[in-house]
Amino acid sequence: MGVKGKLIGSVEVKCGGHLVHDIFHSKTHHIPNICPGKVNHFEIQEGENIKVGSVVSWKYNDDGKDKTCKQVIEAVDPQTKTITWKVIGGDLLELYNSFTIITSCNHQWTTWTFVYEKKTEDIPEPLVLLGFLLHVTKDIEGHLLK
Template identity: 45%
Template sequence: MGKIVSQIEIKSNGDVFHELWGSKPHHISKISPDKIQGCDLHGGEWGTVGSVIFWKYVHDGKAKVAKEVIDEVDEKNKTVIFRVIEGDLLELYKSFVATLHVDTTGENNLVTWTFEYGKRSDDVEDPNTLMDFVVNLTKEIETHHLK
């Protein structure tokens, strides 16, 4: 299993950022339409564990899709865990889990993205460009909320 982590300090409201990812991810395509073309609910209810979300996005200049299950939504600790169950990522990885954590205890808020993954082969690269994608998406969301 591989693991990469990235932290981004944001000045926008951390509670709103957590709520967006935890229960309103379908709003992200309106905030960043060049990166996220769609986010549809395929099962369950927005913001609940076990819900299935289908993403359409552009990564490295290519249209991609991902179907994810929400494994955890922790309001107290502001954590959301997404597990990929279908889509382009599973062509490269046997498993892929993305964890979002928002720390609102400091003066500014700290967003931490963690990817845990199992490569299908040694030739597969670590998902560094995907981490860059979510970091840039985080910054776009922050800019949108600061307007």
């Protein structure tokens, strides 16, 4: 069994967390245009929009390397502006047995929570990925403030 971990990062957004949540919930397909060079492609493979059971895939550039991620939407809570994305394929699963990403947005904050299990003890914590998603959030904020 691997080493379990939880990593949380929050960033203040002047546009309001509810607007960032709206991008991730109903306008996700715009993210590659909002964050060119970071997010190269987004596709809904099964289902429609971001709803429980939908399967989505991403192509992104993390720390100068092209990566992929396939996720299933496990939960969407419009009250707390939270989306739970479980990774089911892609580069993350080369290092981790399981990886869940929780996006929550409220008032002036967007929070990213990673719940994961590393395959071995010497696998690094996903700090670079957390930094990447915080930068994506700031790009979205900049887009919304234009």
